[in-house]
Amino acid sequence: MPTTSTAVAAKPIADTGEAIASLLLSNNLITDKQLLHARRVRAKLAQTKSLLNTMLELEFFSQSQLNEVLKNAKLSIRLGDLLVELGDISSQELEMAIRIQREVANNQKKLGEILVEHRMIREQRLIDVLANQLGYLHVEPEFNSIDKALLDIAYLPVCEQYGFMPVRRSDNVVVVACTDPNNRDIRLRAQGLLNSNVELAICSQFSLQTALHKFRSSSGPRAIKSNNEDSLAMKLVDETLQAAIGMKASDIHFEPHSTKMRIRFRTDSMLWQFKEISNELAVSLIARLKILSKANIAERRRHQDGKLEYTDPNSGQIIDVRCSFYISVHGEKACLRLLNRRTELLNIDSVGMSPAVLERFKYEALEAPSGVVMITGPTGSGKTTTLYSCVDYLNNDDTSIITAEEPVEYVIDGVTQCSLNPKIDMTFAETLRHMVRQDPDVIVLGEIRDHESAEAAIQSALTGHKVLTTFHTEDTIGGLLRLMNMNIETFLISSTVVSVLAQRLLKKVCPYCSTVHRPTPLEMQRTGLRSEDLRMANFLVGKGCETCKFTGYFGRISVFELLVLDEKVKEAILNRKASYDIRRISIECSGLITLLEDGLEKASRGLTTIAEVLRMLPRNEKPRSLAEIKRVSRSPDV
Ligand SMILES: [Zn+2]
Structure with missing residues (x-):
């Protein structure tokens, strides 16, 4: 009656002996004839003996051959059943141990522990079975040869409470010795403490206690x-x-x-x-x-x-x-x-753009079919947050978005994000080559840092992709000039870059202690404000209170400068005009509102202070009148 190995797995546990017999058959360790013979011998025995034990006594195979087969087969045999089959304990002893486990120990103890405690099996034999037949790693901790670095991490009270001892580290796994390698609590606790993957190994109670004792006394007072x-x-x-x-x-x-x-x-x-x-x-x-x-x-x-x-x-x-x-x-x-990972993901509508800027940015930049959209600003200007808002805006069922970031800062569902890892040579160039083969609609490059990444952004746009990226420059025109200085041809810039958005974060006036502020003559002069501007402004400062920890500021607001590359601006770039000229053309013909103008407009509504505007924003030229700024940005009145 030959059985296949699939039939073996499906057998009930009561048939452990038959399961092992089929396994031995399929491994050619015994023949059908030998199995029949063993069954006949077993039936004639005065004392009951397990089938496996009978075959062992008939010397059909050696103990080590059996070990090999059991270890490789990874059968889910319960320890108790295996011990009965091997003849180490009787089925009555197993029944007794299970009753003790359930009724006396309230399931708080493992079967092996009870068997050893009640002297039904010697500990060493139990370890042999676990290691040789069930395939657990067997390590006896030798305190003096334990990696010192592991002892620095292992926290003695936790090791003592859960009964384990780290032994060695190989690759990313720490081998941890304990008396119960199947115990989930020990595994989790050891993983947490050692902050690493853990392989539990079986060891004797004695050597574990000895190692823990030496650990305790080695520490001293x-x-x-x-x-x-x-x-x-x-x-x-x-x-x-x-x-x-x-x-x-x-x-x-x-x-x-x-x-x-x-x-x-x-x-x-x-x-x-x-x-x-x-x-x-x-x-x-x-x-x-x-x-x-x-x-x-x-x-x-x-x-x-x-x-x-x-x-x-x-x-x-x-x-x-x-x-x-x-x-x-x-x-x-x-x-x-x-x-x-999630909560700071801002909706593009709430990043703080004035209505006119928001509308142009959405419809003329983000919704352009292809081309490069750059967000620029120094470190801490909020450009990454805005970049993620743009990704969020474009993220829908019919758009494929792929990113290469350094590193991924927020995880967004529905977007394929990748953290570059130069340490393993996963560089920008390498990642980009693979990115374009992923059939993306939108490519997000965390940051343009050098000629290579600038070229990559431009190339992707030329092949019809929408590219979002950030760039570390002062303002919008500065972004274009830096690209030129990176030896990117002006015709490539003018034909691929759709828009440049510059951004800064300014401290927001604390709403709990704000009070009216009348700009000083020096502030007027330095910001370029005119006296008639004051009529339509409500400048505020914070006096300082508990809530703002006596700083007068609470939270932050963003200010923006949006440059959309229309025909006039493109022409100025192609003719390699000076930055002053490009800026003038952008303001006069392309509706650009400068960082300074947006900042002053927001200060005039009491959102930030004139001091913050002066501290944070570039002052390239005199701003237009507040009335004019409010008109072009369609900002609400004060
Ligand atoms: Zn306050």
Whole structure:
């Protein structure tokens, strides 16, 4: 009665002996004849014996041949059933152990543990079966040969509570010894603590306890103190990250000073102190951050980068955190950039463009069938947020969008996003070659940095794609000039670039403590405001209150300068006109509202202050009158 291996898998567990017999048949370890013989012998025996045990005694195959077959077959045989088949325990003993497990131990103990505790099997034999027949890794932890770096990470109280000991790291997996390698809690706990994938290995109770004991005494009184600090540091990291997420901070600074460490948050572009901690705790804290971000914990003399993924227990949000470790005279400074995956995705209608600019940007730039749309500004000008709003606007069922970013900052459903990784040679050029073969309608290039990426953007537009990208320049005309300086032909620029949007973020007047502000003569002169402009303006400043932490500002607003390349502007570029001329033509003939004009218009509505306008915006030429700006931007009156 030969059976196929599929039939084996479907058999009930009660037939473990038959299942193994079929496995042996299909591996040619026994013949049909031998199996029949074994069954006959077994039936004649005075004492009941398992089929497998009978065959072993008849010496049809060796123990090691059996081990090999069982290990490779990966049958889902339960440990207890296997032990009965192997003749290590009787079926009555198995029944008894299962009853103890259920009724006495409340299912809190594993079967193997109960069998050993009640002396039904020796521990060493149990380990043999688990390792040799069920294929678990078998490692006895030798404390002295354990990787020191692992001991730095392993937190003794957790190892003791869950009963495990890290042994070695190979590739990205840490081998962790325990007495119950099938235990999910141990696996999860070890993975969390070691911040790594984990392979659980079986070891004896004795060697585990010995290793843990040596770990405890190797630490001595100094380490017991440092263990306290470690657990404090763990808590502090959690508490700090949660507070930062709750306050929508963009960055967290951990700054060592001569006597203490200062922790500061950046919210709405302003830094403020969250708390101070002792230098002793600071050392543990930095170590904890390094572990979490997979940086090298032993390296304390070089700058390092890392990243981690943090799940906020309060909201369930997943936050990507980029970590930078910088060596300062007082020790390591850590700076964490919080990259929120979803919530900061702004609708293009609410990024803060004036009605006229928004309409032109949507219909003449984003909805153009092909061509390059550039968003420019310095670091921290909000251009990435606007870029994502554009992607969000174009993201629908009949558009294919693909990105190459450095790195992906927000994950958007429905968009194929890729983080460039120069470390493994996944460069811009390489990625772009593959991108165009993905049949995209819209290509998003995180940033134009050099001639190569500029050329790539232009080439993609020439082949009929819509290209969105950012560029690190002062203003819109500056973006065009930089392209020319990167040796991109003027006819290529004028035939592919659809529009350039320049952006800045300005601090917003705190609505809780704002008061009327009359511009000083110096402010009037420096902004180019005229006295008749004051009639249609309501300038404000914040006096400072609890809510704005006495800064007078709360939140931020964006100001924009949109250049659409119409015929006149294209002609000016083709003729390589000076930037002054291109700017004048854009303002006079193409409806350009400058950053300064948009800023003044927003200040006139009390959204930001004249001081912010002066501090943040380029002043290339005198602005038009407020009345004129309001007319062309169709902004609401004050
Ligand atoms: Zn205030």
